Amino acid sequence: MKELDVEEGQEVVMRFAPNPNGPPTLGSTRGIIVNSEYVKKYGGKFIIRFDDTDPQTKRPMLEAYDWYIDDCKWLGADPDEVVIASDRIPLYYDYANKLIKLGHAYVCFCDGADFKKCKDAKQACPHRDASPEENLKHWEKMLSGEYEEKSAVLRIKTDIQHKDPALRDFGAFRIVKTPHPRQEIADKYCVWPLLDFEGAIEDHELGMTHIIRGKDLMDSEKRQGYIYKYLGWKYPKTTHWGRVKIHEFGKFSTSGLRHAIEEGEYSGWDDPRLPTIRALRRRGIVPEAIRKFMLDMGVGETDISISLDTLYAENRKLIDSGANRYFFVWDPTDIDITGTEPCIATPSLHPAEDRGNREIEVGPKLYVCKEDAEKLSIGSRIRLKDLYNIEITSLEPLQARYLDDSIVSVKKERMKIIHWAPVNGMPVTVLSPEGEFRGIGEKQIATELDNVVQFERFGFCRIDDVGKGIVAYFTHK
RNA sequence: GCUCCGAUAGUGUAGUCCGGCCAAUCAUUCCGGCCUUUCGAGCCGAAGACUCGGGUUCGAAUCCCGGUCGGAGCACCA
Incomplete structure (x- = not known):
């Protein structure tokens, strides 16, 4: 600064x-x-x-x-x-009074357009030269509600000949008979100051x-x-x-x-x-x-x-280490896997911070994102993240067979790694500036109410509601 | 129409007042590389700018004049 x-x-x-x-x-x-x-x-x-x-x-x-x-x-x-x-309206009235007495303000009865004409011509309007006494009288009448809206306005005298038209005699108070929304004020006043005053x-x-x-x-x-x-x-x-x-x-x-x-x-x-x-x-x-x-x-x-990207970049630095990771499968499609027994997967909550692991029940059927599924063909070998490796055996319906657990073969074969969700997961709705995403997420997301988490391969989200299903608000990528 | 203000990389920004240390700062973005069982992040590297024209000066992003472009005010809105 x-x-x-x-x-x-x-x-x-x-x-x-x-x-x-x-x-x-x-x-x-x-x-x-x-x-x-x-x-x-x-x-x-x-x-x-x-x-x-x-x-x-x-x-x-x-x-x-x-x-x-x-x-x-x-x-x-x-x-x-x-x-x-x-x-503080009375305070403003006091000063208005003072300025009128000093001859620096006058009640103008010109129509807006007429006044503009005078002003543009650098000419005083007919009311400008009224005496302070007269103006005071008119001002009192304004305050007591005798005039209709738009029929009178209190102006501050500046220099009607000023070369900048923006600075010639400006309005200070006008009549507004609509009650103020605040109850304690309501219709207490019908003369309101303008911003500059x-x-x-x-x-x-x-x-x-x-x-x-x-x-x-x-x-x-x-x-x-x-x-x-x-x-x-x-x-x-x-x-x-x-x-x-x-x-x-x-x-x-x-x-x-x-x-x-x-x-x-x-x-x-x-x-x-x-x-x-x-x-x-x-x-x-x-x-x-x-x-x-x-x-x-x-x-x-x-x-x-x-661009908001700058804001997002700052925010990401601040929330990244605190945000636990979870699987959220948007636009889900199911996949059957043969050749393995049900088990419990235990992906860690955070890749860098040591905060323990989550637990996900894994059966013979799982969900994956449709956009990931569409890239597969028979014989494709992929890694289900933090779980095991599979080989696709059928596309319609989507089926695969278990290969092995080895992360070594993932690296050797440069297998694609995708995330997944269990069939007994929670429905998740993500509300984002780009619209809504619906899908399935891990049950454990329900423990993160009000926290910012990262849905892997999706982005950061704040968990807004965990009642019936999960409602998350998208933070940024 | 009158008046006022502003202009540095894709985007912000520092430097402009008091001219030289500015072949111009930092952040973000983008592009490479490393790392990582996601995506961020992290690390390494790269790209990218003084609105234009005159003038003053030994020397101008910086001072002066003009142009261009952009914004704003001339409300009985804030």
């Missing part, structure tokens, strides 16, 4: 400020991890602030507040303080020293700068980063995902196909891997498009 511009002995205060209109995704995680990491590095305070001031367009989701806190903790970014903007006030009130945010918010600093100037405040130091696109997920929006989930297209916010933290957790991605992934990305202003 790059050094932050920190003054001698200064404690840093940084924040992550999401709108809880859905659960955290891999995208939001960058903000959680990088901000909290800087706070850890320099000492100070990490605040999570819910910018939930839009009850309508980007309506917050009640469950998401806790999801954010929970995922932050899981990621090792436990916030020192949690602030909810919708709890709410954020400006909060960043100062909470004593923010540094802000890292997306470069789409670069103009915010300049807009908010006017508020800071009017109130005599000092603006925090800012850093910006570009957009992150994940190859595997392409474009998605929280509202789009929400819709797709409601439509039943996904099983929920933790569907393994989704880029949410909840989904990655369920798949057995460990926090440390996500942290490393995010930290390695740095904080450049370039827009980036990164």
Whole structure:
């Protein structure tokens, strides 16, 4: 991580400020991890602030507040303080009042399009020059609900002639009569602050020293700068980063995902196909891997498009030694073996770590993957891993005869080694981003609930349920 | 239309502020080889980049100007 511009002995205060209109995704995680990491590095305070001031367009989701806190903790970014903007509306009203009195804000009754016309022409709208007293009166009426939605808005005066149209008089409060989803707030307010206002006030009130945010918010600093100037405040130091696109997920929006989930297209916010933290957790991605992934990305202003392979590579290093090995035969087909007695196979739980062995009952019939079976022909000699060697005697039905146990002959003949499953195994369903895999696995997988295991020749999976059958979430190869 | 920002290997990233130590770092990916009763992993090796054009300079990835490409803002979204 790059050094932050920190003054001698200064404690840093940084924040992550999401709108809880859905659960955290891999995208939001960058903000959680990088901000909290800087706070850890320099000492100070990490605040999570819910910018939930839009009850309508980007309506917050009640469950998401806790999801954010929970995922932050899981990621090792436990916030020192949690602030909810919708709890602090009176604070914003106070400052609005102050700015109106100072003549820096006015209630504008222009239609959106009309105002844009004025603004584009660098001209003040008819309401800009109203006196503070008049504006105060109008403001009170706004607050008491006398005006309809869209009929009035409180604007901050900047410089209507500014060469950058993005910086000319911006909106600070608008009227929204849809109740807020939080019960304790509900219809308490009908005037809600916009991001640039709410954020400006909060960043100062909470004593923010540094802000890292997306470069789409670069103009915010300049807009908010006017508020800071009017109130005599000092603006925090800012850093910006570009957009992150994940190859595997392409474009998605929280509202789009929400819709797709409601439509039943996904099983929920933790569907393994989704880029949410909840989904990655369920798949057995460990926090440390996500942290490393995010930290390695740095904080450049370039827009980036990164592959999850990097995340998977980090995760693999972390889970490999802890993951026990098991046989899972997807798309199974059975094979009859003659010339040998029933026995117990004892493959080891891990090829490198000494954790003992599993036990599998072996009878005259076994399952193997169809894709392995299809490569066989009569006379093929193969090794059933950790069991014995066989020679194929028939394809339809698939039959073989026992050859010997010798691993030496496997090496000498360069026999193909395949895995298998017993006929009394457990049904296994693997849910992965690419879809579902069904098959049969060893019974002992049932002892691994909630653990990440490796299904040999398949990949790592987190065992999610062992009730009726096994349900596993695919982690990665 | 106006305004702002960015550009280093396939993908990320270091270096850019304060020009020489950069024939450019690290990770991932890909390709070989070793090892392994799976697949990872591990070990060894290899490939691969300074957006373009000018300028300043003894010397430019680094400074300046211009072009190109990409992104963003100009919301009563965050």
